[in-house]
Amino acid sequence: xxxxxxxxxxxxxxxxxxxxxxxxxxxxxxxxxxxxxxxxxxxxxxxxxxxxxxxxxxxxxxxxxxxxxxxxxxxxxxxxxxxxxxxxxxxxxxxxxxxxxxxxxxxxxxxxxxxxxxxxxxxxxxxxxxxxxxxxxxxxxxxxxxxxxxxxxxxxxxxxxxxxxxx
Amino acid sequence: xxxxxxxxxxxxxxxxxxxxxxxxxxxxxxxxxxxxxxxxxxxxxxxxxxxxxxxxxxxxxxxxxxxxxxxxxxxxxxxxxxxxxxxxxxxxxxxxxxxxxxxxxxxxxxxxxxxxxxxxxxxxxxxxxxxxxxxxxxxxxxxxxxxxxxxxxxxxxxxxxxxxxxxxxxxxxxxxxxxxxxxxxxxxxxxxxxxxxxxxxxxxxxxxxxxxxxxxxxxxxxxxxxxxxxxxxxxxxxxxxxxxxxxxxxxxxxxxxxxxxxxxxxxxxxxxxxxxxxxxxxxxxxxxxxxxxxxxxxxxxxxxxxxxxxxxxxxxxxxxxxxxxxxxxxxxxxxxxxxxxxxxxxxxxxxxxxxxxxxxxxxxxxxxxxxxxxxxxxxxxxxxxxxxxxxxxxxxxxxxxxxxxxxxxxxxxxxxxxxxxxxxxxxxxxxxxxxxxxxxxxxxxxxxxxxxxxxxxxxxxxxxxxxxxxxxxxxxxxxxxxxxxxxxxxxxxxxxxxxxxxxxxxxxxxxxxxxxxxxxxxxxxxxxxxxxxxxxxxxxxxxxxxxxxxxxxxxxxxxxxxxxxxxxxxxxxxxxxxxxxxxxxxxxxxxxxxxxxxxxxxxxxxxxxxxxxxxxxxxxxxxxxxxxxxxxxxxxxxxxxxxxxxxxxxxxxxxxxxxxxxxxxxxxxxxxxxxxxxxxxxxxxxxxxxxxxxxxxxxxxxxxxxxxxxxxxxxxxxxxxxxxxxxxxxxxxxxxxxxxxxxxxxxxxxxxxxxxxxxxxxxxxxxxxxx
Numbered sequence: 026x027x028x029x030x031x032x033x034x035x036x037x038x039x040x041x042x043x044x045x046x047x048x049x050x051x052x053x054x055x056x057x058x059x060x061x062x063x064x065x066x067x068x069x070x071x072x073x074x075x076x077x078x079x080x081x082x083x084x085x086x087x088x089x090x091x092x093x094x095x096x097x098x099x100x101x102x103x104x105x106x107x108x109x110x111x112x113x114x115x116x117x118x119x120x121x122x123x124x125x126x127x128x129x130x131x132x133x134x135x136x137x138x139x140x141x142x143x144x145x146x147x148x149x150x151x152x153x154x155x156x157x158x159x160x161x162x163x164x165x166x167x168x169x170x171x172x173x174x175x176x177x178x179x180x181x182x183x184x185x186x187x188x189x190x191x192x
Numbered sequence: 193x194x195x196x197x198x199x200x201x202x203x204x205x206x207x208x209x210x211x212x213x214x215x216x217x218x219x220x221x222x223x224x225x226x227x228x229x230x231x232x233x234x235x236x237x238x239x240x241x242x243x244x245x246x247x248x249x250x251x252x253x254x255x256x257x258x259x260x261x262x263x264x265x266x267x268x269x270x271x272x273x274x275x276x277x278x279x280x281x282x283x284x285x286x287x288x289x290x291x292x293x294x295x296x297x298x299x300x301x302x303x304x305x306x307x308x309x310x311x312x313x314x315x316x317x318x319x320x321x322x323x324x325x326x327x328x329x330x331x332x333x334x335x336x337x338x339x340x341x342x343x344x345x346x347x348x349x350x351x352x353x354x355x356x357x358x359x360x361x362x363x364x365x366x367x368x369x370x371x372x373x374x375x376x377x378x379x380x381x382x383x384x385x386x387x388x389x390x391x392x393x394x395x396x397x398x399x400x401x402x403x404x405x406x407x408x409x410x411x412x413x414x415x416x417x418x419x420x421x422x423x424x425x426x427x428x429x430x431x432x433x434x435x436x437x438x439x440x441x442x443x444x445x446x447x448x449x450x451x452x453x454x455x456x457x458x459x460x461x462x463x464x465x466x467x468x469x470x471x472x473x474x475x476x477x478x479x480x481x482x483x484x485x486x487x488x489x490x491x492x493x494x495x496x497x498x499x500x501x502x503x504x505x506x507x508x509x510x511x512x513x514x515x516x517x518x519x520x521x522x523x524x525x526x527x528x529x530x531x532x533x534x535x536x537x538x539x540x541x542x543x544x545x546x547x548x549x550x551x552x553x554x555x556x557x558x559x560x561x562x563x564x565x566x567x568x569x570x571x572x573x574x575x576x577x578x579x580x581x582x583x584x585x586x587x588x589x590x591x592x593x594x595x596x597x598x599x600x601x602x603x604x605x606x607x608x609x610x611x612x613x614x615x616x617x618x619x620x621x622x623x624x625x626x627x628x629x630x631x632x633x634x635x636x637x638x639x640x641x642x643x644x645x646x647x648x649x650x651x652x653x654x655x656x657x658x659x660x661x662x663x664x665x666x667x668x669x670x671x672x673x674x675x676x677x678x679x680x681x682x683x684x685x686x687x688x689x690x691x692x693x694x695x696x697x698x699x700x701x702x703x704x705x706x707x708x709x710x711x712x713x714x715x716x717x718x719x720x721x722x723x724x725x726x727x728x729x730x731x732x733x734x735x736x737x738x739x740x741x742x743x744x745x746x747x748x749x750x751x752x753x754x755x756x757x758x759x760x761x762x763x764x765x766x767x768x769x770x771x772x773x774x775x776x777x778x779x780x781x782x783x784x785x786x787x788x789x790x791x792x793x794x795x796x797x798x799x800x801x802x803x804x805x806x807x808x809x810x811x812x813x814x815x816x817x818x819x820x821x822x823x824x825x826x827x828x829x830x831x832x833x834x835x836x837x838x839x840x841x842x843x844x845x846x847x848x849x850x851x852x853x854x855x856x857x858x859x860x861x862x863x864x865x866x867x868x869x870x871x872x873x874x875x876x877x878x879x880x881x882x883x884x885x886x887x888x889x890x891x892x893x894x895x896x897x898x899x900x901x902x903x904x905x906x907x908x909x910x911x912x913x914x915x916x917x918x919x920x921x922x923x924x925x926x927x928x929x930x931x932x933x934x935x936x937x938x939x940x941x942x943x944x945x946x947x948x949x950x951x952x953x954x955x956x957x958x959x960x961x962x963x
Binding site (some may be wrong): 027032042052054055066067068069070071072073074075076078079081092108109110112119123126127128130132133134135136137138139161162164165167168169170171172173174175176177178181 | 203207212216217311312315387390437439440441442471472683684686850858859860861862891892893894895899
């Protein structure tokens with residue numbers, strides 16, 4: 026089979042995204058970010074570099090923040106995925122990280138925001154005691170050109186505090 | 193009525209959808225039947241095109257068309273117009289929407305592959321066979337004007353596009369009488385835009401062929417409309433351009449690009465909606481960049497360290513074309529003399545064609561360049577005269593009793609450049625006070641411990657609120673909610689929020705009562721673009737003017753409805769009220785009344801609609817200023833630089849929303865830190881870009897960036913009705929200069945002198961070893 030024939034190969038996959046089960050036939054060469062955006066219409070996940078550095082495409086897969094541009098959709102067969110669209114509650118109540126981004130001006134153009142928010146939601150849900158140094162380390166794989174990061178860090182600290190139940 | 197929202201840190205109206213993934217950036221817009229485009233780009237910095245064979249690509253399954261300049265006809269072959277004409281350029285070069293006969297930088301668009309998916313389009317793009325005849329490339333700015341230098345384009349006799357000259361005073365006299373004259377050779381390096389959202393264009397032709405809808409991730413939807421309507425021979429009303437949510441701009445997205453022309457042309461040619469979204473690899477080679485300059489300068493100073501005069505010459509790389517005319521080098525020229533009250537100035541600037549991606553403004557435009565060279569000169573004077581660096585600046589600044597201060601330079605319309613307001617010394621002193629007075633002691637102690645910390649300083653003046661105008665319409669609807677329409681689209685600045693703040697106070701409502709629509713040419717008639725720190729001044733003032741007029745109309749009509757004197761009426765909570773009574777009428781009722789009913793004339797002398805449109809025309813420039821101080825530590829073994837503190841004292845006039853201004857400053861400073869330490873766009877001797885991914889081209893990351901401590905000073909501008917000055921670039925302009933100043937100070941025991949940026953750890957280790 027030639028390289029271009031491979032480009033036509035499909036596989037059947039099942040994924041759970043934001044609590045909804047999907048079954049789709051997907052081209053094997055399609056990366057997970059394109060699958061979420063194009064096949065499922067979940068365009069909140071953004072593609073900033075497609076070489077795994079900028080972090081804009083970060084989603085939460087089986088509890089871990091991962092870059093959806095570095096994983097093929099077929100590799101996600103059976104996975105449970107959360108994207109930016111699935112972080113707020115059904116009644117619209119924002120995730121503490123989303124709320125804090127709004128409060129602290131943690132976004133300007135908003136393009137890196139889905140990746141920042143999903144990264145921080147995943148790591149703070151795992152450990153809401155993270156301090157500023159740990160938070161900066163956690164988002165060191167997410168590039169923001171607008172904010173200079175400080176207000177993102179402040180938002181993360183506020184969210185961590187709220188997630189610890191400090192107030 | 194006192195200000196309630198103007199001046200407050202109002203949370204952004206833009207954010208709820210953006211933090212929940214409901215933004216609509218260009219690639220998010222659902223478009224039934226859309227076809228996807230991949231662009232075939234030149235792999236050569238300079239080559240002739242002998243032939244293009246697209247037969248294999250055209251036969252590939254899923255490909256709808258492969259289009260070259262010849263397929264799209266004269267429109268695609270003709271060079272695009274300069275966005276700002278430059279009569280001084282003898283051989284004005286702009287590229288064509290698709291290359292025709294030759295290419296002049298790696299990344300230049302050659303052909304479009306249209307397919308059912310982007311992946312298939314990219315597969316087929318690799319099958320388009322272009323027969324190139326490579327030519328010598330010009331990439332060495334320093335030798336661009338030397339005998340035997342390769343020419344960047346066959347149409348040129350010389351790589352010199354033109355020379356800008358500016359200055360004032362008796363330069364020879366000032367240098368002759370000066371106690372000190374020092375010479376510097378300085379250089380700055382290019383960087384890219386790197387908005388996290390790359391560019392993109394989508395076009396949907398009307399089946400009749402008479403209309404076209406275009407979406408572009410642009411800072412200038414009205415410039416795209418103008419360009420396309422003229423090029424396609426269509427009425428402006430038939431070309432609708434929308435800038436949807438735009439994921440950052442930083443200057444390069446203000447350009448009307450080849451793809452802005454070629455995608456709509458191809459969509460009309462095929463009669464199908466088309467979408468092209470730039471990928472990051474393309475962004476590195478096809479989106480404009482900026483900052484390469486080589487300078488030779490001299491500064492004259494008196495015995496007390498006051499700078500009296502500057503003279504110098506610059507080689508300015510503008511890349512392969514002049515899409516923006518000479519606007520970029522002009523901003524370098526016109527940023528002299530900075531905050532300094534020089535007696536004489538003489539600058540010449542050679543604009544050079546090379547075979548690299550065209551240069552247009554990147555955050556700060558030519559201002560960070562001029563700031564860097566002026567601040568290096570100021571530091572040099574301080575070092576030579578053994579004065580504190582801040583003292584040289586205090587002594588050399590325009591003083592507070594000199595405003596309005598005519599610098600001696602001429603604006604583009606020939607009028608004298610005149611700084612409007614401020615107190616540069618006080619602003620510097622605010623930064624110095626915030627920084628603290630213990631630095632020298634800490635530096636001595638650190639050095640005794642073998643640690644090298646340094647303090648940096650940089651001051652700047654920024655012209656903001658660029659002419660000619662922006663405008664706004666305010667329209668109260670019968671439900672009492674307000675529609676605010678403007679041409680001034682945003683790329684993250686928060687225009688909707690600040691415009692709503694300005695209008696809310698006038699109308700006695702909340703910002704949440706106002707829906708702001710911006711960046712859709714079908715909703716507002718005219719606009720210029722979001723560039724050059726101009727929208728708070730131009731857009732903000734026009735919103736204020738429209739709101740004042742709407743308020744006056746509401747009061748006039750309400751005085752008839754309520755049978756009260758206009759002077760007794762106030763706007764509060766969505767009502768016009770008679771002060772001290774319970775008589776009131778809602779804005780919605782007034783709007784309903786002025787929308788009119790069948791057969792009932794409106795009140796005499798009242799035009800339909802509770803609305804107003806205003807254009808603010810910027811006939812005089814406003815000037816922001818500030819001083820930055822920072823502290824760095826340099827590891828002399830590894831060359832690593834850590835920024836320990838960063839202090840900004842900033843005066844952009846009256847603040848509309850301090851939280852958003854702080855955001856602009858922080859992001860801007862970090863961009864400048866990137867220019868100083870990280871961002872390196874390397875081309876090899878053949879003009880091949882070497883740093884085309886984020887492993888090779890480094891951007892500032894959260895782990896390296898300091899907190900930015902900000903002190904505001906507010907010197908209202910007397911030149912617009914709301915007293916504001918622009919804030920979009922004031923962070924970036926001095927930041928690289930400030931960081932370089934600090935590194936030099938840290939390494940002063942090794943006699944290190946820094947004359948360029950970015951500086952790498954390797955550079956610093958080498959300089960320390962030589963010291």
